Amino acid sequence: MSDPLIQVDRIDKSYTALVPVLRQVSLKVYPGEFVALMGPSGSGKSTFMNVLGCLDTADGGAYHLGGEDTTRLTKDRAAELRNRMIGFVFQGFNLLQRRSALDNVALPMICGGLPRSVWAPRARDLLDQVGLKGRYGSRPNQLSGGQQQRVAIARALAMEPPLILADEPTGNLDSTSSADIMRIISGLNSIGGITIVLVTHEPDIAAHAKRLVKFKDGRIVYDGPVQQGLAA
Amino acid sequence: MSMKSGAILTEALISMRSTGMRSFLTMLGIIIGVGAVVLMLAIGRGVELSVQQSISSQGANLFIVLSGSTTSGGLRGGFGSAPTLTLDDARELAELPGVAAVAPINNGVAQTVNEGQNWSTQITGTTPDYFRIRNWKFASGEPFDDVAERSAAPVAVIGATVATNLFPEGEDPVGKTIRIRNIPFMIVGLLANQGQSLQGQDQDDVIIVPFQTAQRRLFGSAFPGSVRTMFVQAATADVMKSLEQQMREVLRDRHRLSEEADDDFSIRDLTAIAESVASATRAISLLLGSIAAISLLVGGIGIMNIMLVTVTERTREIGVRKAVGTRERDIMLQFLIEAVILSLGGGLIGVLIGGGLSILVGQAFELPTEVSVFSVTLAFTVAAAIGVFFGFYPARQAARLQPIEALRYQ
Ligand SMILES: Nc1ncnc2c1ncn2[C@@H]1O[C@H](COP(=O)(O)OP(=O)(O)OP(=O)(O)O)[C@@H](O)[C@H]1O
Ligand SMILES: [Mg+2]
Numbered sequence: 267m268s269d270p271l272i273q274v275d276r277i278d279k280s281y282t283a284l285v286p287v288l289r290q291v292s293l294k295v296y297p298g299e300f301v302a303l304m305g306p307s308g309s310g311k312s313t314f315m316n317v318l319g320c321l322d323t324a325d326g327g328a329y330h331l332g333g334e335d336t337t338r339l340t341k342d343r344a345a346e347l348r349n350r351m352i353g354f355v356f357q358g359f360n361l362l363q364r365r366s367a368l369d370n371v372a373l374p375m376i377c378g379g380l381p382r383s384v385w386a387p388r389a390r391d392l393l394d395q396v397g398l399k400g401r402y403g404s405r406p407n408q409l410s411g412g413q414q415q416r417v418a419i420a421r422a423l424a425m426e427p428p429l430i431l432a433d434e435p436t437g438n439l440d441s442t443s444s445a446d447i448m449r450i451i452s453g454l455n456s457i458g459g460i461t462i463v464l465v466t467h468e469p470d471i472a473a474h475a476k477r478l479v480k481f482k483d484g485r486i487v488y489d490g491p492v493q494q495g496l497a498a
Numbered sequence: 499m500s501m502k503s504g505a506i507l508t509e510a511l512i513s514m515r516s517t518g519m520r521s522f523l524t525m526l527g528i529i530i531g532v533g534a535v536v537l538m539l540a541i542g543r544g545v546e547l548s549v550q551q552s553i554s555s556q557g558a559n560l561f562i563v564l565s566g567s568t569t570s571g572g573l574r575g576g577f578g579s580a581p582t583l584t585l586d587d588a589r590e591l592a593e594l595p596g597v598a599a600v601a602p603i604n605n606g607v608a609q610t611v612n613e614g615q616n617w618s619t620q621i622t623g624t625t626p627d628y629f630r631i632r633n634w635k636f637a638s639g640e641p642f643d644d645v646a647e648r649s650a651a652p653v654a655v656i657g658a659t660v661a662t663n664l665f666p667e668g669e670d671p672v673g674k675t676i677r678i679r680n681i682p683f684m685i686v687g688l689l690a691n692q693g694q695s696l697q698g699q700d701q702d703d704v705i706i707v708p709f710q711t712a713q714r715r716l717f718g719s720a721f722p723g724s725v726r727t728m729f730v731q732a733a734t735a736d737v738m739k740s741l742e743q744q745m746r747e748v749l750r751d752r753h754r755l756s757e758e759a760d761d762d763f764s765i766r767d768l769t770a771i772a773e774s775v776a777s778a779t780r781a782i783s784l785l786l787g788s789i790a791a792i793s794l795l796v797g798g799i800g801i802m803n804i805m806l807v808t809v810t811e812r813t814r815e816i817g818v819r820k821a822v823g824t825r826e827r828d829i830m831l832q833f834l835i836e837a838v839i840l841s842l843g844g845g846l847i848g849v850l851i852g853g854g855l856s857i858l859v860g861q862a863f864e865l866p867t868e869v870s871v872f873s874v875t876l877a878f879t880v881a882a883a884i885g886v887f888f889g890f891y892p893a894r895q896a897a898r899l900q901p902i903e904a905l906r907y908q
Contacts (some may be wrong), residue, residue: 321821321901342825349823360818360905364516374822376505421822 269333270294271429271461272318277327279313279484287313288324289484295463297428301453302472302492303465305481311465314481315433317351318463320344332428340356349378353422353460355432355451359414367393367417368402374424385424392420396450412443419450430454432464436471448474469496503827510835517808521840524804527797528844528884529851532877534790536852536869537859539876542783544860544867549779551866557632559598559732560769561742563591564748565725566762581724582762587752596737596742598780601628602709606717610664610705612676621678621705623712624729629655631731639672639687642708646686650710654678655687657702679716682708695865733742738767738870739897797844798884805837805892809899816896817904830897836890838882845881849874899905 272295279288287310295301303311316322317329320336329336332351339347351498354360361370368389375385396416406414415435422430432451436444452474454460466472478495480488488495514521565583572740585602592600605622622628629641656664656671665671668707671685692701707716734743749763809816819829854867860867 316902319821321905342827345820345823345825347823348821354821356905360814360821362815362818365512369512374820377501377819377822377824377828379500379502379505381502425823429509 267296268297270330271297271299271332272463273328273330274318275328275330277317277324277329279310279317279322279324287484288317290327291484291486292327292437293479293486293489295461297461298455298459299477300452300462300475301464301479302475303463303479303481304467304469304472304488307467309481310484311481312433314414315463315465317432319354319431320347349374350425351427351429353419353425353427353430354413355418355422355430355435357434357437359406359411359418359438361414361417361421363406366405367409367420370406370417371420371423371424374421378425387427389420389424392423393417395423396420397446410443411439412446415439415443415447416450419447419454421441423454427460429461429463432462432468434465436466444471472496500825503831506828506831507835510832510839513812513832514836514839520804523802524840525844525847527800528745528794528881529797530840531790531797531846532845532848532881533793533852533855534793534848535787535877535880536849536873537855538783538786538790539873540852540856540858540867540869541865542779542786543870543873544856544865545779546776546783547868549772549776551763552695553776556695556768556772557729559735559738560631560728560767560771560792561732561738561745562766562768563730563745564764564766565727566764572671577683581726582753583725583728583749585723585725587749588725590748590752591728591730591745594741594748596733596741596744598731598733599627599631600731601631601729602726603624603628603729604709604712604725605727606712606802608679608705608716610660610678611680612664612674612678615664617660618706619660619703621707621712621716623707623709623716624862625709628706631729635690637688637690638670639685642686645894647708647710650714651708652681652683652711652715653686653708654683655689655706656685657689657704658691659700660701660705661688678705678707681715738769742767789837794880794884798841799886801837801840801885802888802892804840805833805889806838806895809833809896811893812896813899813904814908816899817901820899820901821905826897830893831865833893834886834889837893839886841881841885841889842878845878848881849877852877 267395272293274291274293276290276292277288278286278290280286291314303314305311317324320331320339323337329345362373371389371392372385375388390402393399394469396411396419398416401409401413435451436447439447448471451462451464455462464475472478473492473496477493478488478492479486480495488498563583567583588600588602591597601624603622604622606622607618608621609616609618625647626641626643637658639653642651646653659669664676671688673683673685675684677683689702695701713722730745734740745765746761752762753762755762816829856867856869859865
């Protein structure tokens, strides 16, 4: 087997001194995996995702992303890792409100220093891929929730990252839109070979994944095949 | 792998456009500040120039000696009411070491006529030295000479205002004849525009004739050889103080005034007056300038305020930008550029408005206002500096936001 893309070794995290949010969490995710994270509200899933995404750092333990130790990253290097290695899909879409779909998709490429001649056609391509052909100029407030989340997915794919982190990507969507989004995300994994870590509360969403990790009180209480885990 | 600078600029411009009205209002502070600085400097410069012009049209190192009050029957007239000075006084003063020239003057108001146009103006009778002392330039023709003076020739030099009132526009009056108190005078010279004197008189509304001509042909005199006023020019500025004392002694001596008697003349140092006016002018310019500078400062604080609001408002946007990998430096630059564009844009509009207003003010008040390269450069530099200075803190706030905090922000 190849080297793990994500390698977490006994990380701790607490916001206040008394209440630990993550306790001695360890996890390995290999390239091409599709992992669903589940667990009760407040069990530390989002906190864990933030650490995985280099948006936040753990208090103790070690986290290697693509072989690189992330515990002592400079801010610039962390920004670069987020830009190159990770695509984020958030529950609340997190699009720039006053900007077109195209601009939103282009954002990571502009940040990465790509010229317009590269990012403009690529952004259009990506919007086509998520089924938003012709909606390049639409602003988020002119799009439905499902469409906004598709823009967010296109943005996550912009820099062709090996890893996509999705924190409740269907949390704000109805079941039809959720199904559409999950079809796209599953395709990214099965066809594109992109590694995906996805947080959800819905068993049928988690069912798209190949592996299930369950959190409880900041600890991993299950790590194994999805069907078995969902049944438990 | 950082953002291209062109892309940062574009991002800054787009986000400013999306807050159009507010960006403009923020700029307004700088527009007013820069406009005020440019306008105030131009007005200050204009006032200084016009004072300088008055000073140079007045002549350098100049005393004016006014003939004083004689006591007649217990009534004292004002200075100049009864002539106590004489041509002999003038000659004696001219002999003093340190005196460059003396011009005796008698004047009065008279009606002048040219082909149906008539104009009442000040007639000054004086010697040819007068033109040299006062450093007056000629638009056309030349001053009358000593021969004309000695022979009491009916010749005249006229000022621009007189020319406009007696002659059709564009006509050169030199060589023409006008009538002063019905006596024909030939015009030998037309003075260039002098503008106002420091006392605010129109120095172009004047006709100058030889001293003897005025005395014998125009005004006559109960006391032949008496003089109302004398201009005395010192050779250098250094001797002014001692010369004033010497002139006083000579005149008191000649007028046989006893120890305790008051002067029957008065000596005024015009240069000293000019200097005090000039320094008052400088003080006013400085005051105007500082008020304008304060308004510029207030404009700068306005920028800082709006940028801080913008950072707070856009916290989530900053979070998104950070999540997709924008570096702190690039976020900082974007906000800094926004602040600098606001202030430079305001600076540009301010310079245009301030420049336009100074031209208008110059025309309305006949002031030689001047928008100098210096004041424009200053205004721009200060505006840019204000953008950087007051934009720096908000920009750093934006750059230092923690990505997760920013993303969580509602
Ligand atoms: N910035 C913060 N400051 C203090 N406490 C926090 C902060 N963020 C999260 N927590 C706490 O950490 C714990 C875990 O939060 P987290 O958001 O990771 O839970 P979660 O598993 O994602 O829950 P949910 O399913 O509701 O999204 C919670 O008790 C929460 O109150
Ligand atoms: Mg969560």
